[in-house]
Amino acid sequence: MKPDPGHAPFALSAEDADTAALLARHAPPPADTDRGVEAVMARLPQAVRRSPQGRLLRLASPLAAAAVIACAVLLALWPNGDPATSPPNTPSAAENPAAQPREQTVAHFRVREISGERVILDGGLADGLRVGDRLVGPHGEALTVAEVGVFFARARPEEPSLAPARGARVAVESGSSALLRAQDKTSAGGDPGAFFAFGAVFDPLPPQRARELGLADGRAIVVVETIGALAESRTSEPKATPAALLGLQEGDVLLDLNGLPVRDFAEFVQALEMCRRAPRWSLRILRGSRELTLTLER
Amino acid sequence: MDDTGPDDADLVERAKRGDRDAFAALVRRYYRTAYAAAWGVLGRADEAEEISQAAFVQAWEKLEKLRDAGAVASWIWRIARDTALKYLRKHRRMRPTASPPETGAETSPPEGELVRGEERQAVLGAMERLPEDMRDALRMRFWEELDYAAMAQRTGASETALYQRVCRGLKKLRDFLGEGA
Numbered sequence: 001m002k003p004d005p006g007h008a009p010f011a012l013s014a015e016d017a018d019t020a021a022l023l024a025r026h027a028p029p030p031a032d033t034d035r036g037v038e039a040v041m042a043r044l045p046q047a048v049r050r051s052p053q054g055r056l057l058r059l060a061s062p063l064a065a066a067a068v069i070a071c072a073v074l075l076a077l078w079p080n081g082d083p084a085t086s087p088p089n090t091p092s093a094a095e096n097p098a099a100q101p102r103e104q105t106v107a108h109f110r111v112r113e114i115s116g117e118r119v120i121l122d123g124g125l126a127d128g129l130r131v132g133d134r135l136v137g138p139h140g141e142a143l144t145v146a147e148v149g150v151f152f153a154r155a156r157p158e159e160p161s162l163a164p165a166r167g168a169r170v171a172v173e174s175g176s177s178a179l180l181r182a183q184d185k186t187s188a189g190g191d192p193g194a195f196f197a198f199g200a201v202f203d204p205l206p207p208q209r210a211r212e213l214g215l216a217d218g219r220a221i222v223v224v225e226t227i228g229a230l231a232e233s234r235t236s237e238p239k240a241t242p243a244a245l246l247g248l249q250e251g252d253v254l255l256d257l258n259g260l261p262v263r264d265f266a267e268f269v270q271a272l273e274m275c276r277r278a279p280r281w282s283l284r285i286l287r288g289s290r291e292l293t294l295t296l297e298r
Numbered sequence: 299m300d301d302t303g304p305d306d307a308d309l310v311e312r313a314k315r316g317d318r319d320a321f322a323a324l325v326r327r328y329y330r331t332a333y334a335a336a337w338g339v340l341g342r343a344d345e346a347e348e349i350s351q352a353a354f355v356q357a358w359e360k361l362e363k364l365r366d367a368g369a370v371a372s373w374i375w376r377i378a379r380d381t382a383l384k385y386l387r388k389h390r391r392m393r394p395t396a397s398p399p400e401t402g403a404e405t406s407p408p409e410g411e412l413v414r415g416e417e418r419q420a421v422l423g424a425m426e427r428l429p430e431d432m433r434d435a436l437r438m439r440f441w442e443e444l445d446y447a448a449m450a451q452r453t454g455a456s457e458t459a460l461y462q463r464v465c466r467g468l469k470k471l472r473d474f475l476g477e478g479a
Binding site: 009010012013015016019020022023024026027028029031032033035036037039040041043044112150151232233236265269273276277 | 318321322325326329330333334337338343346347350351354355358380383384387416417418419421422423425427429430436439440441446457461464465468469471472475477
């Protein structure tokens with residue numbers, strides 16, 4: 001789209017200007033740059049950075065080394081903190097199922113809207129929900145998940161006349177696999193396979209298994225669940241996921257996507273992004289001890 | 299944002315040699331970039347601030363891995379976004395909506411808040427689906443409010459090329475948002 005020579009350069013069409021206004025409306029709130037810079041620089045001395053020669057900073061003396069090890073042991077044994085105030089990537093009590101009785105951990109969602117015979121919830125695949133999961137409304141209304149999207153789900157009331165109201169809180173049925181998935185912080189829904197609607201949930205492959213498979217790098221991710229179909233929007237019909245179309249199965253170990261290594265979640269995200277516009281996906285995997293290439297024309 | 303003074307390549311080279319002032323200048327220059335990336339995933343300002351800071355600490359540790367000093371903005375964006383995604387996965391929080399904090403009483407959020415929350419989720423989701431160059435261009439133009447000259451200085455692309463990315467990005471965004479209508 002070239003700027004009209006009769007108007008200011010880089011002008012937007014009316015349609016583009018409307019879209020730009022929508023985007024600007026949802027801009028992040030202002031960042032506190034001054035405080036951010038100060039906080040970053042204050043944290044730097046605690047971080048160890050490789051020198052230009054690639055060497056880690058060395059400790060001044062064996063005594064200092066012993067002090068560091070002692071601190072690490074103490075921190076590992078220290079009780080976990082409040083998840084609301086813990087810094088990112090710090091394990092907290094809420095994440096450790098052993099630290100919290102299961103009956104006290106409940107997954108809740110809210111009713112976003114009622115659409116025909118469906119109750120639309122504000123959580124989906126990324127929150128651990130699956131087709132068939134059962135939930136209960138505030139007055140005992142029973143729901144069954146009928147379709148899922150990444151961040152929403154459509155549920156069917158078991159009694160059509162007994163649907164929870166908009167805004168009502170519904171809970172995952174106690175003891176259900178949905179509750180277990182919600183409790184399990186290391187798998188089921190909260191990883192790039194769910195976020196990017198790929199249709200598979202992964203776990204890191206145990207290092208011993210990686211060695212048995214002869215993986216040189218010792219790192220890989222393994223499919224723990226496949227999701228056959230996902231709805232892209234609240235009103236659209238579910239469509240087969242890329243994982244289903246590729247024929248991915250539980251237990252498959254990913255090797256690379258279009259030649260890009262996939263050894264952990266970060267590389268998987270990167271590979272998905274880089275292959276986003278590729279007309280063909282070739283996913284190399286290990287199934288048992290066999291190496292296969294799954295392909296998908298897009 | 300102040301784009302005068304040393305360029306990114308100069309600051310990166312100095313920071314690689316341990317110059318903390320140079321790194322602080324980079325942090326100041328790209329803090330909003332990291333913040334926008336983190337906020338796009340998390341939707342909460344307090345968490346976005348925390349993740350942004352964590353991203354820069356990671357960047358300090360990994361500076362030697364940055365081969366193209368001219369791509370530091372995109373590099374910071376990716377670190378912040380990956381860190382935010384990992385944080386979201388680990389803490390298993392629901393994607394933020396307009397719902398009010400949990401209370402003991404059963405209350406319904408105002409309809410306007412639900413609609414705005416839905417719209418924000420749709421916009422953020424559509425932004426995530428854009429090609430990286432278009433997403434960066436839209437973010438710089440409408441979230442960081444840079445003019446095309448500043449965008450060109452940051453990216454090395456021409457102002458015309460950036461304008462085209464903005465226009466194509468807006469159209470693609472409209473297409474994605476239209477799919478959910």
